Amino acid sequence: MELRTPIDGLIRFDRISSKTMNIPNWDEAVAVIQQALRTNPGIRLKASKVGSNYQGRRGLMVVDCVASRQRKYKEYVVPKLLPQYEAKAMDLSLKSLASKSPSWLPLRSGEAMTMKKVAKQLLQYGESVGLRDEEEICVTWAADSRATEELVQIKGIGPALRQYLRMLCGADSLKVDIRVIENLAKTGLPVNWFTPDGVLELCKELAKEANCSLIELDQVLWHIEFKGQN
Secondary structure, three states, X not given: OEEEOOOXXXXXXXXXXXXXXXXXXXXXXXXXXXXXXXXXXXXXXXXXXXXXXXXXXXXXXXXHXXXXXXOOHHHHHHHHHHHHHHHHHOOOOHHHHHHOOOOOOOOOOOHHHHHHHHHHHHHHHHHHOOOOOHHHHHHHHHOOHHHHHHHHHOOOOOHHHHHHHHHHOOOOOOOOOHHHHHHHHHOOOOHHHEOHHHHHHHHHHHHHHXXXXXXXXXXXXXXXXXXXXX
């Protein structure tokens, strides 16, 4: 599908076809990703742990997800915001978050309620499929495309946060955020050709060609600073 944006009038694609689209610098981009994986072996380990980082703390996981939007993640969310929630909430479960929004956190208007609604929706999903254990709920939810699509109906949750929460729950995916887009552009790929959905599809193809998982590609693009083409 082609989408013409009202901002600049450019046509952007929400999916790709490697058979019919001649994407500039494709081979070079694949080589850049492969080289980054070879020279940064810790990336694969980081990727393997994303889904278990919040094991037993799935309420905190939701706080991370919602708070990550348009904030300096490494500089603020991880060292400052998340510890505040841990210290005051004490109970870091989905059940606890679903029962009371963290209105005491320094958040934007509506974000605390968004966190509560996300936690509640995950628990309701668990009930609908006969699950009570929060770990099982998260893993099962992340693999259910219809259920995860319903998440974006919550105000404050878009496609990028949907995929990020899936990642945190153990699914193989990628969060299309500013840092990822910027690093993709530095590999020479014409990311401006694509909508956010198109960028995700582009990354799926790129991961296949680079012989890595989608979440490994996400971690490469997020943690490694690419220099860009000369």
